[in-house]
Every structure is written in structure tokens, then in C-alpha cells.
Amino acid sequence: MPEIKRVGVLGAGLMGSGIAQVSAQAGYDTVVREVSDALHERAVAGIGKQLGKAVDKGKLAAEDRDSTLGRLRGTTSLEELAECDIIIEAVVEDLEIKNEMWRTLDGICGPEAIFASNTSSLTIADMAAATRRPERMVGLHFFNPVPVMKLVEVVKTIATDPEVFETAFEFARSLGKEPIVCKDNSGFVVNLLLVPYMMDAIRAVEQGVASVEDIDKGMRLGTGYPMGPFTLSDFVGLDTLDKIGDIMYNEYKDKRYASPPLLRRMVSLGYQGRKSGKGFYDYAQDPPRVVDFGI
Ligand code: CAA
Helix, strand or coil: CCCCCEEEEECCCHHHHHHHHHHHHCCCEEEEECCCHHHHHHHHHHHHHHHHHHHHCCCCCHHHHHHHHHCEEEECCHHHHCCCCEEEECCCCCHHHHHHHHHHHHHHCCCCCEEEECCCCCCHHHHHCCCCCHHHEEEEECCCCCCCCCEEEEEECCCCCHHHHHHHHHHHHHCCCEEEEEECCCCCCHHHHHHHHHHHHHHHHHCCCCCHHHHHHHHHHHHCCCCCHHHHHHHHCHHHHHHHHHHHHHHHCCHHHCCCHHHHHHHHCCCCEHHHCECCEECCCCCCEECCCCC
């Protein structure tokens, strides 16, 4: 099986920086690419802060933090990913933006390099088709927060070389994750089930079934989920949820995936959840308080 030594990560947002962190922690030389110096510098500083907290809690040795940070590098140049054995893409959920990067990297990277996408709802085949290496393309779908969540969905298309899939699967394992095998259908396993659940919760509020707080409480205490559906939607990002819903609705033409009107209105008004300070909850309050929609 080909050995992976160098890892490239495209995008240093929430997911990309988490992926870069676990990769560097697992011993891989990791280069994370963003569109500006400020963005990758912020991500690397954030990772340093996370690792510092772990050191303070006595969960990580100071020398392990230092060696992890020593393996991590930020860049704005795609050319700096030329030597990577695997590239994991975690940029915005837009097929054209992703494919533009894949086309460029296809011309820069060695022929053996594996291309992996962390997409949550697009299909891997739609990206593989933009490259001259469709057999070397897989999905590696991580979960937020990446350093904490154990699961990685490893996705094979109808064109993925079995050896490439096996390498990607073992790579996920080497990050300390629990991989599962998934077919290349929009939403893979988790979002296929999770997205309609979150959309249904919003529809339940629209229909006056119960309040946001009570639905959250019901699902936490009744099923043992760590977060209720509204806390989770705010955590994922309402704009992200809306976008994922659109992509999955377009794929399946099934209304379970369609964004309910309330979600659409919230996104239009900039209620993106935790990252914008307001979603179903107002995060300016401590503890966060449910927003009154007056409906
Ligand atoms: N980054 C790194 N570490 C974090 C973190 C973050 N953002 N948030 C929490 N942690 C760590 C804490 O430091 C803590 O670590 P220690 O045990 O070592 O001290 C640990 O996680 C537990 O944190 P807390 O005690 O503060 O809080 P908690 O017990 O409530 O756990 C949680 C927080 C892990 C986020 C938990 O609430 C949870 O599992 N929520 C559900 C998350 C989930 O479902 N994620 C998937 C979303 S869907 C997705 O990502 C895919 C998609 O395509 C949309």
C-alpha cells in the first residue's frame, strides 16, 4: 500500500483547521492552504491555542504540542501542495469552486497523489470527473468538532481504485478515527439521516408542535443525543444546513431535504447560528437564550 507522509489540506475554516490539527498530531507533515495569509495564520494560531488547552489540562505533553506545530505549515499557494501524498479539500460547499482547485492540483501533484473531499452533500464523482485521476478520488468526511468526533465516512465512487480506498481508510484510522465505508450518494450515511431530522425539527416548530427549547430537551433527554436538533443546527451553521439541504433536495427531489421557510428567512436575515452569534439561540446571552420569532 502506498505510504502517506505529506498531507495537504485545502481550506482552514472550522473543518479544515480541525483536519489539519489531527493530521499534524498523527505525525504527518501537514500544509494547509487558504486564500490569504491572515486566514491560515489565524487557523494555525487557533490550533496552537487548542493544543495549549490540552497541555494545561495535562492531556498532552508540551513537547508533543511543539512537535505537532512544527509539522504544520500554512500557505496561500497551491504549488506548495505539489509533494503531498494526499490532499483533503474542506472549502465552501460549491462544486465549481472545488473543481477549479482540483483541476489546478491535477496538473501540479504527482500522479500517485490521492484526492479526498470533505464535502458533506456533493458527490465525489462530480469532483472526480473534473480530474484526470477519477480512480484516485475518495471522500473523507469528518465531523465537527474534528479533534473530538471519532467518525470519518470514507467514500468510494464507482471509479475509485480499491487500493486507493484502502489507503484512505487506513489513513483515517491512523488519525485515531473510526472510519466507515460509504457509497457515493449525496449525504453519505450520516447526513442522509441527520438532515431530514434537523429539517423536521424546524417544521415541527413552524407547525407549533412544541417550542425550540422543549424539542431540544426532548431529544437530549429522550434519546441521549448530546445536543438537541436546534442547538446542533446552530452548531453546524444555518447557512451550511440550508446549502446542504438544497444540494440533497436537488439530488433526491424529496421534500424531506428541502429547507423549511423559517430556515430560509433566518439565513436571509443573517441568522447563521453560533458563528454569527444568533440562530435559534442568541449567543450574546449566557447561557444562550432561545430567540423569540414572534410566530
Ligand atoms: N474543538 C476541540 N475540542 C473541543 C471542541 C472544539 N470545538 N468543543 C469541545 N471540545 C472538547 C473539549 O475540550 C472537551 O475535551 P476534554 O474532555 O478533553 O476536556 C470535550 O470536547 C467535551 O467538551 P465539553 O465538556 O465542553 O462539552 P460537551 O461534553 O458538551 O461536548 C461536543 C461538546 C463534543 C461538541 C458535544 O456536545 C457533541 O458531541 N455534540 C454533537 C456534535 C455533532 O453532532 N457533530 C456533528 C455535526 S454534523 C457534521 O459535522 C457533519 C456535517 O456534514 C454537517
